[in-house]
Amino acid sequence: MATHADREALKGVKEEYEYGFHDEIEPVFKTERGLSHDVIDKISDQKNEPQWMREFRHQALDIFFSKPLPTWGADLSGINFDEIVYYVRPTEKQGRSWDEVPESIKRTFDRLGIPEAERKFLAGVGAQYDSEVIYHSLREEWERQGVIFLDMDSGLREHEDIVREYFATVIPAADNKFAALNSAVWSGGSFVYVPKGVHVDIPLQAYFRINAENMGQFERTLIIVEEGASVHYVEGCTAPIYSSNSLHSAVVEIIVKKNARCRYTTIQNWSTDVYNLVTKRAVAYEGATMEWIDGNLGSKVTMKYPAVYMMGPKAHGEILSIAFAGRGQHQDAGGKVIHAAPYTSSKIVSKSISKDGGRASYRGLLRVAKGAHHSKSNVVCDALLLDEYSRSDTYPYIEIEEEQVSVGHEASVSKIGEEQLFYLMSRGIGEDEAAAMIVGGFIEPLVKELPMEYAVEMNRLIQLQMEGTIG
Amino acid sequence: MSVLEIRNLHAAVEDREILKGVNLTLRTGEIHALMGPNGSGKSTLAYVIAGHPHYEVTEGDILLDGESILDLEPDERCKKGIFLAFQYPVAVPGVSVANFLRTAVSNVRGYTSRPVDAEGRSGVIGSNLMPMREFRKELNEKMKEFNVDPSFARRYLNDGFSGGEKKRTEVLQMAMLQPKFAILDESDSGLDIDALRVVADGINKLATPDRGFLLITHYQRILNYVKPHYVSIFYDGRIVMTGGPEVAHMLEEKGYSWVEREFGEAVTA
Numbered sequence: 001m002a003t004h005a006d007r008e009a010l011k012g013v014k015e016e017y018e019y020g021f022h023d024e025i026e027p028v029f030k031t032e033r034g035l036s037h038d039v040i041d042k043i044s045d046q047k048n049e050p051q052w053m054r055e056f057r058h059q060a061l062d063i064f065f066s067k068p069l070p071t072w073g074a075d076l077s078g079i080n081f082d083e084i085v086y087y088v089r090p091t092e093k094q095g096r097s098w099d100e101v102p103e104s105i106k107r108t109f110d111r112l113g114i115p116e117a118e119r120k121f122l123a124g125v126g127a128q129y130d131s132e133v134i135y136h137s138l139r140e141e142w143e144r145q146g147v148i149f150l151d152m153d154s155g156l157r158e159h160e161d162i163v164r165e166y167f168a169t170v171i172p173a174a175d176n177k178f179a180a181l182n183s184a185v186w187s188g189g190s191f192v193y194v195p196k197g198v199h200v201d202i203p204l205q206a207y208f209r210i211n212a213e214n215m216g217q218f219e220r221t222l223i224i225v226e227e228g229a230s231v232h233y234v235e236g237c238t239a240p241i242y243s244s245n246s247l248h249s250a251v252v253e254i255i256v257k258k259n260a261r262c263r264y265t266t267i268q269n270w271s272t273d274v275y276n277l278v279t280k281r282a283v284a285y286e287g288a289t290m291e292w293i294d295g296n297l298g299s300k301v302t303m304k305y306p307a308v309y310m311m312g313p314k315a316h317g318e319i320l321s322i323a324f325a326g327r328g329q330h331q332d333a334g335g336k337v338i339h340a341a342p343y344t345s346s347k348i349v350s351k352s353i354s355k356d357g358g359r360a361s362y363r364g365l366l367r368v369a370k371g372a373h374h375s376k377s378n379v380v381c382d383a384l385l386l387d388e389y390s391r392s393d394t395y396p397y398i399e400i401e402e403e404q405v406s407v408g409h410e411a412s413v414s415k416i417g418e419e420q421l422f423y424l425m426s427r428g429i430g431e432d433e434a435a436a437m438i439v440g441g442f443i444e445p446l447v448k449e450l451p452m453e454y455a456v457e458m459n460r461l462i463q464l465q466m467e468g469t470i471g
Numbered sequence: 472m473s474v475l476e477i478r479n480l481h482a483a484v485e486d487r488e489i490l491k492g493v494n495l496t497l498r499t500g501e502i503h504a505l506m507g508p509n510g511s512g513k514s515t516l517a518y519v520i521a522g523h524p525h526y527e528v529t530e531g532d533i534l535l536d537g538e539s540i541l542d543l544e545p546d547e548r549c550k551k552g553i554f555l556a557f558q559y560p561v562a563v564p565g566v567s568v569a570n571f572l573r574t575a576v577s578n579v580r581g582y583t584s585r586p587v588d589a590e591g592r593s594g595v596i597g598s599n600l601m602p603m604r605e606f607r608k609e610l611n612e613k614m615k616e617f618n619v620d621p622s623f624a625r626r627y628l629n630d631g632f633s634g635g636e637k638k639r640t641e642v643l644q645m646a647m648l649q650p651k652f653a654i655l656d657e658s659d660s661g662l663d664i665d666a667l668r669v670v671a672d673g674i675n676k677l678a679t680p681d682r683g684f685l686l687i688t689h690y691q692r693i694l695n696y697v698k699p700h701y702v703s704i705f706y707d708g709r710i711v712m713t714g715g716p717e718v719a720h721m722l723e724e725k726g727y728s729w730v731e732r733e734f735g736e737a738v739t740a
Binding site for chain 1: 521522523524525544545546548550554555557561562563564565574575578579595597598627644648
């Protein structure tokens, strides 16, 4: 396994990581610290937005001010809203050169096998991930099919009518304090529209469009899948995201129409000083299928509960989530399924790993509304604790208002078994690698659902997280 | 030739002494059967040789070619050529047999300790394993040779395996790891006659002059298929008698109650 020198280097990486590795960019425009209606006007002016969006932002800001911080879930008292810069328009050229990137960061990229082109972007050398060649040919294919895949700002400019029809219909600004915040200051994110009957075979990867705008703290994503169409959207990456901002608060809204399918995969690995507070929700109409696959590795605090509202008969919702909580981290994650129509079905599978005193909580809601008879739901949450200092909690909320339903809930907490470790070690595998293997096996049922390259990176990442932690 | 030497070995679990002075010398090319009643400490001996952290060695030593292995971690002992076939192989859900074996073989054969470039970097995680194609080829051959269905490569390690499947997989692991000394802890227990034949056949294929076996068993029946050079009787934490194959036949005739009568008093005295 890792040599001593390796471990030293990785320790270096972890330290860098804790401070958040970022560079001083020269923005052409940024707002002052803190939030005000003046700041909102400045953002709207910069983006040259339609009046309705400007008004939407202002209203959302008032809602944000009026709502208290949630008193449940993770501790959010460390966020200082007045210290945050809510909008920075990045320049295309950034100051740092590859030579200036610390050796330890380069090593992490080496260990994770991050492709050359992506490294520069992730290390803050390039403002744009240089994938134009691949992206071009795909874009031509999408355009031929009528598929729209743009960043949200461009989406609003080029397809205002569609955006206006759906924007904030799934998650209104008043949904929660952080949805309100995002609604007020959103920037970047993706806009995806898949026309009726079109099947997008290759996953749409946010990576193809990645630029500093996308990677912002308040991105807003809207996906519309028309009748009988299907799409798989993938965002994030396993490489650590070095952010200069301590708050990430995104909103993702998805509309899956009759007999359509959507799968949304996220792997996030924020640096460990970030509050990651995200609202994700999808509505699935008759016979539609919505699947969320959600992996949360980094951040200081995550609060994220992807939701599926099953609005039409035979709609199906699935939420698979993985959370990894290390030292000083609290992952409060889970899912919500709302059965609002008969013959709907859902499945939630949540797997969490806690180590070095980290805390992983599963928080889930299963609701079967009156009239949603013959609905079926199954919830499984498994927690793996790697030491006795770490913590795992389960908060399952179940509200059933209908008689003829079938609901299952299973929860388990386990520890890495001494016998499993000894067995693997007796086959020549070192302790850290053996522990990583057991953890990898624990999350394998979800990892195998990821696109191949993500699955490979995910396994490497787990191994990297496990190096030097046991013994 | 290599020698595994167990000298006056005492081991305890939570202050309870289980091994009470074991002496045994095993050379490559030898098959040494260790027979004894349940609870006599046979499995403890196997675990202690492999380095299970649960047991504390209180006295004595285990030497491999003259060097003590007591301070070595279980993985280091394995790399030195010691293999334990478990009585109850542990399930590791989500880890495929192929992935597990590739990692194990890569560690044992030194792939993982080599830097990938001249600057001594360890490179991408997983890149320093035995090349996939080479590994697959070898695994396929070994699976065929040791009567393990190819579908096992994709199955999760021991997860949902029947008793016989687990023990066959242990033999497959031994075939892949090529140890100098194999300790087989009741590899015959719980097997029907067909499964027993397959396991015994595997052991015989691996019983080459460069390998030594310590065959721990409760019953004589596996010795109908695997012919030992030596048979020792293990009782109350130590070896009480060593001889040739005739010892096994005698045990079969007289039963373990004879052992108790013969050696019980001496031990407690």
